[in-house]
Amino acid sequence: MPLTPEEVRHNARLARVGLSDDEVARFQSQLSLILDYFQRLQEVDTENVPPTAHTLAMHNVMRDDEPHPSIDKEEVLANAPQREGDHFRVRAILE
């Protein structure tokens, strides 16, 4: 089932990716084809098959809770697009 332009835009909004009208049209057809290809998985019998999230037999790896220094604040902030004092500066998030 092909995606509608509205579905493409909704999905882009969920992902917080702006798209031009041109991109919406292109992604609509390309993503529809790819999603169609995914339908082949519905043929596979996965009754009673557990999902695999990753391939290692490890769970909840813990390390000792010991304080140690982290990366220097100045080094971290050096890549900030906009900085104010020791903070990252962003637009107001509350209206």
Next chain:
Amino acid sequence: MDPLHYLAAHEAADLLARREVSSVELTRAAFDRVRALDDSLHAFLTLTEEEALAQAEAADERIARGDAGPLTGIPVAIKDVLCTKGVRTTCGSRILESFIPPYDAFAVQRLKEAGCVMLGKANMDEFAMGSSGENSAFGPTLNPWDKERVPGGSSSGSAAAVSAGMAFYALGSDTGGSIRQPASHSGIVGLKPTYGRVSRYGLIAFGSSLDQIGPLTRSVRDAALVFQAVAGHDERDSTSATLDVPTVTEALAPDLKGMRIGVPKEYFVEGMDEQVRQTVRAAIDQMAGLGAEIDWEVSLPSTDHALAVYYIIAPSEASANLARYDGVKYGYSYNEGASMWENMEKTREFGFGDEVKRRIMLGTYALSAGYYDAYYLKAQKVRTLIRREFDAAFQDHDVLVAPVSPTTAFRLGEKTDDPLQMYLSDVFTIPVNIAGLPGISIPCGFSRGDNGSRLPIGLQIIAKPFDEPSLFRAAYAYEQANDWHKQHPEL
């Protein structure tokens, strides 16, 4: 003997140890080669010549002190997906065009401790998403064997730099074939270690349950040496395995006596290049001549579903991993909008290229309410089936062998308008990542392109988790019985 720039890393190390050449000389030779070739090949995004020469001088001092390891003083290219302290790391993306990491990736740190000489950062598909190198925001890398063709991807620059003799070896990353496929298309060796073998700390994340770091080299022995240098436990990666790293160089032997090799029939499909099929089959026959028992009847029936599983799981993980590029903490930032949300959306609109957006959209869709069970959960269940089939095959076989890719290197632009065709180029490498297995690509011959160029073909060897020794044994015996790895592009 090969000219200096085409020596294998271990051969260069022998010359260094005998003091017949210095690391500074190797480094200068590498940069001369880069200056002569890279304006057209475009394997590098950033060169670090000054730092490299300082590292070379330090390496020469270490060698003089008798304190050298096998990689001390050998020039290397680092895929730009790996963080390098103080050196710009773009991941092939506009969004990280001016990002300077405050730390080194674990694998880079290990190479520095080994005394490496870093030539620079290698070109790649943006965020390692691609099979040709054409998705780099900074322009494609060309294949040294035929400049009308791609070198494969996503480790495009790493592969071209090693193939063309600009670097003695390179680090790459492999999420669905991004080391093995470009190694195959560029006529070199490429290793994807077992998932968990090499720490992902400082590897810019794409598909976290699939990503692994590994070497691209001009010989199997070099791949073994680099593997030993970068593998091992790191507490900063919670999926880093705590197992001891085997000394795989001890597994390098000239024959395959007693080795049980399986050939999965699903890897010889209709529509694949006939020259690839015949060349790979001839390589397997030759392995029988070296003493291996070949079973041509292995079946991995879910192979046909692996591509769909991968293109659900990898984009899903990517959509979460790439949420961090919001224009706030680092990287490109659009600030002309009326609101914080508009700025974020425009940052990502202008900062990401087409393929990255496509995969973020795919992943977002597969994880969204109402579709999660049908796509993501279903893919994870089929992932279990794929793993089980490999487990069963390894009950009776030490390694599996197969082609790396259904074709040789394709032309620039040939697949850029058809994402699904591009994805199919990884159909034989993807199952290995899905199952977390180690896999290696080694040169096994050439085909003739329609314009008369010689195009390399790769043989893929796959082993069970953490059995890199069997992988290296099979790869080395085949390599030594041939001279494919001694053949280099005419440049």
